Amino acid sequence: MGVAGRLLRMLRHGWRDASDVRRVLDAAALARLQAAVTASERHHSGEIRLCVEAGMPLSLLWRQMPVRRRALGLFGELRVWDTVHNNGVLIYLLLADRAIEIVADRGLAQQVPQAQWDTLVERMRADFAGASFESGLMQAVAAVDGVLREHFALTTGQDNPNELPDDVEMR
Numbered sequence: 001m002g003v004a005g006r007l008l009r010m011l012r013h014g015w016r017d018a019s020d021v022r023r024v025l026d027a028a029a030l031a032r033l034q035a036a037v038t039a040s041e042r043h044h045s046g047e048i049r050l051c052v053e054a055g056m057p058l059s060l061l062w063r064q065m066p067v068r069r070r071a072l073g074l075f076g077e078l079r080v081w082d083t084v085h086n087n088g089v090l091i092y093l094l095l096a097d098r099a100i101e102i103v104a105d106r107g108l109a110q111q112v113p114q115a116q117w118d119t120l121v122e123r124m125r126a127d128f129a130g131a132s133f134e135s136g137l138m139q140a141v142a143a144v145d146g147v148l149r150e151h152f153a154l155t156t157g158q159d160n161p162n163e164l165p166d167d168v169e170m171r
Helices: 003-014 018-024 027-040 058-062 067-077 114-129 133-152
Strands: 047-053 088-094 099-104 168-170
Touching (some): 003 058, 018 047, 018 168, 027 047, 027 168, 047 067, 047 133, 067 088, 067 099, 088 133, 099 114, 099 133, 114 133
Parallel strands (some): 047 168
């Protein structure tokens, strides 16, 4: 990316803030997404985190941080890696770039090929292109739920503490 492209990207991100996230996901949508994560986690031992960021911090843009690396950083910052079974999943949406990343912890990544996550991201991209952010995130939660049920389903009576918050992280 040339200097002009870098500057345009910095401007696009610099103009964004948390109000942009609230504009595309109102309080009712956030509550529905949180309820979907909570309901999902009753059926498997995995943990799902949703993070929607309006724009990356300018310091990261200046260093030309790729979106994937930002998602990996948030995966650590939000402690998605810190689950008993190493089966946390971060679903990350960066509004300024309309970029989507799914990061699965090593316990799940060993069992699910990257191509399966890529397919899910492409389905989400279609919803986001039409500004259906809630629908795309709901679809992602449902798809991740299916994967987690397949590989980490709970058995009757199995203890399942909620290890991570279920709300949408907004930045």
